[in-house]
Structure formats: structure tokens, C-alpha cells
Amino acid sequence: MTAPEPTSAPGSAHTPTPAIEDTAHPVDAPHLLELLGTRPRVLALGEPTHGEDTLLDVRNALFRQLIEEEGYRTVAVESDCLAGLLVDAYVTHGAHGTHNETHGTDTLDDVMERGFSHGFGGSPANRALVRWMRAFNEDRPPEDQVRFAGLDGPLETAGGESPRRALTALHAHLAAHYDPAMLPCTAETLDGLLGEDGRWSEPAALRDPARSVGRTPEAERLRLITDDLRALLDALPPSRDESHHRARLYARTAAGLLRYHASMADPSPARLARLLTLRDSLMAANLLALAARGPVLVHAHNTHLQRERSSMRTGEGPVEWWGAGAITASRLDREYAFVATAVGTLRHRGVQPPPPTTVEGLLYALPAAHHLVDTGLLTTTLAPAPPAPRTSPWHGYAPLDPTHLPTTDALLYIKATTEPHPWWPTPTTP
Template sequence: MATDIRDTTHAVEAAAVMRLLPARPRLLALGEPTHGEDALLGLRNELFRQLVEQEGYRTIAIESDCVRSLVVDDYVTSGTGTLDEVLEHGFSHGWGAFAGNRELVRWMRSYNVRAERDGRPASDRLRFAGFDGPLEITGAASPRQALTALHGYLAARVDADLLPCADQTLDRLFGADDRWTDPAAMRDPARSVGQSAEAGRLRLLADDLVALLDAQTPHLLAVSPREDWERARLYGRTATGLLRYHYWMADASPARMARLVGLRDQMMAHNLLAVAARGPALVHAHNSHLQREKSTMRMGGMPVAWWSAGALVSARLGEEYAFVATALGTIRHRGVDAPPPDTVEGLLYALPRDRCLVDARRLAAVLGDTLPAARVSPWFGYAPLDPAHLADGDGMVFVKDVLRNWGQRPPRHRSPTVG
């Protein structure tokens, strides 16, 4: 059995990943079972460099605020700002504090500088994207920034008579931003403004502005760079998504949390489809946001289930979406010791490799009808592999031991879902 399992493993390299797939995917999703470990961020960075240099990938998309990430993209493409400023302001959830993310941004900027110096076309430059919504565990951002940015883009380029409102109207309807960001609203629906008359009016105006953006596409692309139009579409997706999220924050029904976690991943999926339209990209996020099967968790003692961004995108893209999960052996500084030998992680932990790429479907075939035991983590921040869905991914990366990050603060976990 051990020899057969060893035969399902390979070095963790881009070329080996591609050999597991029927064709080069437009979105190659690399999941992680926990957040904030630089060993996993370093592996991600190494794989991205190989995908860039060997497979023509030019974009990386990570689980960070899609609007704030524009700061990072501006830096890596044109050098706007400083690296320290970008790490502070361009990442959500504290991700800018991690050495792996600093190294990623630094390398991407250096690559683009070299590309410009060598006279390569703009299409060859690397791009950065966040695909999460502006959401935190304490609530959601005000939709003001996204909706006013969309309105400003349109107001500068289309006949004023076509606009559904003036910017002053938006400002009056939004009121003070702390009404939208009140952390108490996450636990108490009555504290949310999402179903107020003003919020209802804003949802209609946001819908009209997005419709106008779509209807004026030929004109807008003729009078402004495509990049500006794509950002306006991002603002539109974000504004409508946030307004919808706030609406359901004000809901008191038993399905409230299931709706919220589902809406978050729906926003993620829409952003990933926009990334895919630009060209092949590596996607990095928690396994639960990228897997094809339904995601589940318990909140307040109650089960919550939702379709992940990966499941939604896979349904649209088919073989152009690929998912490689990551599983771990130990995270001893978190109390996660060696896995039991009858689990998938335990079988892989017994092999001599420190890390490996696993042909997950072949491994499932080798194991046959005897399903390995499900591992139970003593730490809430690590989600073990579900052996029942071993064959549902396109591959799996196994890292034997994750060592402590020195000199790093732990990540802030976010919105009401794992990851």
C-alpha cells in the first residue's frame, strides 16, 4: 500500500500540476486549510513564479478586499506608492503583515520593471487582484466608496440626463458611514440599516448605474481606457454585492447566516470570473472557498452550508477551472500534532517527502472502497481534509510540517465563515 501511495506523489512544481490536468486552466485555484502560515505563502509564491515563467500566467488573485487590492495592482504595474504603503493599505484582514505577501509584491514589481526595461508589451506585465468583498468578521464596509466611484466614472463620460441621480443624492442616502459599519449589526439584525428606506433606494440606484454602465459600453470603451471600464465594473459588482449583503444582515430569519456566507462567496465568484476574462491566473484562498463540493461549518452550534466561489466558478468554466487543495501534517505551534495513521494526512505523513503534489484521484483509486478516517483538528483555525471528497479535486499539495512564523502577528479572521 505504501509503495502504491508513493507512486501517486510528485514534486510540487507547476509542470507536475499541469500534467494532472486535461488542459491549462484559465483559473488554477490553490487552496490552503489554514491562514497566515508563511510556509504556505512561500509555496504559493514559488508556484506562481513557475507558472509565470513556464506557463504564461500573468495574474494572481488572493482572498483579500477587491477594492483595496487596486492599490497593490497599481504598485506592481506602475510603481505607484511605496512597498510599505501598499502592504499597509492594499491588503485587508492584516495580510500585509506577512513576509510571504511582502515578497510576492516585491517580486511582481521587480518582474514588471524588468519587462518594461526589456521592451516587452504591456500584456506581459503581472497583475494583482483581490477577489474577496470588503467584508470583515465584524460586518461589512459601507457601499459608499464603490457606488460613488461608479457614479463618478459615468458622470465624467455620459450625458448627465442619463444618470439616475446626482452624487449629492447618494451622499444624502448613505448618511454617516458608521451606520453601515456598526459591528453590533452582525449579531443583532435590528442594528443594521440594510433594509431601511434609504438602503432600498440605494439598491435601485445601484442597479440603474450598473445597467447604464453596461448599456454605454461601446461609448465608454471608445472614450476611456479599458482598464478604467473594468474598474468601474468592479465598483458596480462591489456596490450591488454590499447592498445585498447589508440587506440580509438586517434579516432575522433562521437562514440569515447561510445567506450571508453564500453571498460572500457569490461576490468572490463574480470577481474570479472577471479575473478569468483577463487571462490565466493563480487563485489562492482557503480550501472552503475554492472546493467544488458544498462547504459546511457550524456557527452558534448550528450547521451552515453554502456553495463556495470555486463551486460557482467551476459550474461556469468547466475544465477551465482547476482546484488543488492543500493538506498539512503538523502545525505544532497551534497544537496540531502528527495525524493519526488511518487518515489521508497520516498516510502521507509516513512518506519521506517534506512536501509533495498528490494525484488525488489516483490516490482515491489506490485506496479503493476503504475510506480513510476523517481527521479531527484540536485547533479551530485548521480544517483537515474531508476524505469523502478526495477525488473531487484535481490534485492536492501535502506539507508535512508547518513551522512557526517568527516575528509575525496572527491574521484577523473575517466575515462569518471559515477563511
């Protein structure tokens, strides 16, 4: 399949169909915002695979421009939201206050090791982003500093961590605002109910619901206590104090983790779909909380950020769920913009040049290394001969679904990736 020849649509003889090259633009902030037609409150950039610093380098350059020229002041990535507090304290020099594990004196090595989940702290591109954010914030007043946030829960591919970090921090915050008799339990009782953290992060629970502690009497009581603590938090007067925003993060995370562990213990066929739904629901809640404070740049897998229903093939068959992007877009409408990323080759993963009958193949014929693509114009261009979906020989890469183009605000196309740094040894699910 080659790019369609310019033709005239029926009844509009003077309106030729655009060529593929007409849909492509340079990758920079002005062209992106021109394609979007607005400066959205949430600008979400997806990626079709993890672990590719070529993609992250392009992200970094684009995000820097949007921060410097368009005033975005929060960067959120697909990583542990609690660990991200450590990165935020580092890039802001502790100007916005610290949580109980952070003192603003950690080195960049410490921050990259403990401030990211999923192994993402090993990425040279992520390291460069953190270093740049800290340098950008130098000598800026706190209200003009760029902030860092994790979007994901404290979840790894083998399950979730103990709710201890979130619950104890939430309890401590409320203990500073209420008489002890108002709290549903003491800190000692909470510690006893939580027990050993290793029980919660048991890897075998991913495949064996019976190994999960998520539906034990202690876990059920912790869910009730968390509900009571959240009610007390909601009863406090509204505050812009940073500790209050963190307390809300702790409350969301504690409740989300306990729900997630309860579903880990669920033996029903809906178990995996429920886990994926709960994870993205927590991502959406974190994203909406960030957006309530100001414009946000987001980077995560396309699957999490797209407006269409997400899907994944498993050994038990296909699973579908609504992702964080779909949830957020339903709340923010046009204040949410989704820019998908598609790639031509990942040769080191066995993904060779795409067939010319696919969207990726048509764009691969263009000379530049990467483009921003006008998806509205591209949809019109491809209408006479709809492209075929691409398939991948490697499970860690999700090709672009051409049926999603109408609900994708723009497309970042990267022709080829380079051999990755060995920081990403084992591909994981989105």
C-alpha cells in the same frame, strides 16, 4: 492504518493497486500541469487555514514558476477587491492606469498596509510576493505584466464596509460618459443617502440584525440607484479600456455590498447561510471577470475554492452554501482546476501528527517535506480501505475531507508548518 499492500483489482489480475508513494510528485509547475492534464484558465490553490507563511512560501514558489514558464499573468488572493487596486498599481508601476485613490507612488509599506484586508498585508510571504511581482514587471510592456487582484469583497469578519467607495467611483465613471440628466441622482444626493460610513461597518450588527442599516429606506433607495447605474454601464459600448473594467468591478462590489448589508439586517434563521452565499457569489463574479481577460492563478481558503458544497459549524448548528469554486467550476467546467492544500502538523496551534487512518496521516509517512499528490491515483489506492476524516483540536484549521478527493484535481501536501510570524494574532473564519 498503513498504506494498502499492492493488490489486483477483481477481473484485472495484472493491474496492481498503486502504493501511497506512487501518488507523490515534486512540487513544481511541470509536475502540477502534468497532473492536471491541461493548462486551465483558472488554477485555484486552496489552503486549509490562514496565517501560515510556510504555506504561502510554497504558494509563492509555485506561482512564480507558473508565471515565468506558463504565461499566467494574473494573481488573485482572498482579500478586498477594491483595496487590491492599490497593490495592482504598485506592481505594475501604474502602467495600467490608476483609480481615484492610487497614484502609483505609494511605498511597499503603504501598499501592504492599505492594499490587503483581513490583516493579510502583515504577512512576510505576501510582502515577498508583491515585491517579486513588481520586480518581474520591471521594463515589461503593459500587456505582458503580471497583474494583482483581490478576490473578496470589502468584507471583514465583523461585517462589510460602506458601499461609498464603490458607488461614488461608479457614479463618477458614468458622469464622465453621460449627460447629468441621464443619471438617477447627483453625487450630492448619493453622499446624503450613504451617510456616515461608521453606520455601515457597525460591528454589533454581526450578531444583532437590528443594528444594521441594510434595510433602512436610504439603503433600499441606494439598491435601486445601483441597479440604474449598472444598467447605464451595460448600455455603454464594449471597451477594453482599463477604466471600464474597474467600473464593472465597482458595480459588482456596490451591488454585492448592499445585498450583504440587507442580509445583515435579516432576523431569519437563514441569515448566516445567506451572508456566506452572498460573499462567495461576489468572489465568483470577480473570478469570472478576471478569467474573461486571461488565465488566472487564485489563492484562497479551500472552503471557498472546492467544487463540493461548503460547510461550517457554528453555535447555531452547521451551515452549508455553494462556494466561489463550485460556482466558477459550473461555468468554466474543465477550464477550472482546484488544487487543495492539506497539512500534517500545526504544532504551534496544537495540531499534532495526524492519525495514520487519515489521508494526512498516510501522506505524513512519506519522507519529503511537501508533495504534489495525484488525487485520482490516491483515490484508487485508498479504495480498498477508505480513510477516516481527520478532526482538529483547533477551530482555525479545516482538515481535508476524504470524500472530496474525486472532485479535487490535485493535492498539495505540506508535512509541517513552522512557528508563524506574529502578523496573524487572531484566527478568523474562512
